[in-house]
Amino acid sequence: MLSASTDKIKNLNEFLGEDILAQLMLAIGGALAGGTAMALIRPRPNTKEGELDKPPLGRSVLQIIIGLVVVIWALASLFG
Secondary structure, three states, rough: HHHHHHHHHHHHHHHHOOOOOHHHHHHHHHHHHHHHHHHHHHHOOOOOOOOOOOOOOOHHHHHHHHHHHHHHHHHHHHHH
């Protein structure tokens, strides 16, 4: 009985990898930094009444910094 559950865990580790959390953090941090940078570089062309023309600079820079810190931490966890 114990060997069957151990085999399932082993198969799951082979499928997802042992560093799945670091890989997820790399993806999330990269998306946060990259998406926010792209929003700053190329804001939406058509804005409706009451919407901002471009994203706030201070909040955007903070999000990019947080995303980069998460990316660096994830890379250090994966290769360090």
